[in-house]
Amino acid sequence: MKEPKRIAVLYGGVSGEHEVSVRSAQSVMRALQEAGYDVLPVYIGKDGAWRLDGGRQLSPGAALPMLSGAEGAASGGRPLLPGGSDSAASASTSDSAADLVFPVLHGTLGEDGALQGLLEVAEMPYVGSGVLGSAVGMDKIAQKLLLRASGLPVVDFATT
The missing domain is CATH 3.40.50.20 (Rossmann fold)
Structure with missing residues (x-):
């Protein structure tokens, strides 16, 4: 570019x-x-x-x-x-x-x-940030699930 x-x-x-x-x-x-x-x-x-x-x-x-x-x-x-x-x-x-x-x-x-x-x-x-990074950054539940699935420690959380 x-x-x-x-x-x-x-x-x-x-x-x-x-x-x-x-x-x-x-x-x-x-x-x-x-x-x-x-x-x-x-x-x-x-x-x-x-x-x-x-x-x-x-x-x-x-x-x-x-x-x-x-x-x-x-x-x-x-x-x-x-x-x-x-x-x-x-x-x-x-x-x-x-x-x-x-x-x-x-x-x-x-x-x-x-x-x-x-x-x-x-x-x-x-x-x-691109589409995915921005979306995951705003969606805290998706962010925590992604971090947890990657093997990183995440504090317990509840969803409604």
């Missing part, structure tokens, strides 16, 4: 940790920008809608937008809809296509393997 120049930062999301993700994304985008990357902010609303953050691309040295969640980020943003002209499937031919995705999502549908699976189907390179 070539050295990425434009990095899409996914943030927000449908989980209860939405606001934490928005705050985390600010730090990640600043660090990427300071390292010389073009940043493409992609906001995922609490309703699950994906939007380019106001249609902005952040080049190195540009001022970072204030990320304020659904009201600020989604207003005026260009929707990214599955199967539409702005979908991941058509992004590779778009001027705004990213070379790499940096997910900054917390909780369900961000850290549980679902997003990672979507990115793999779309053939988009991303940072972080």
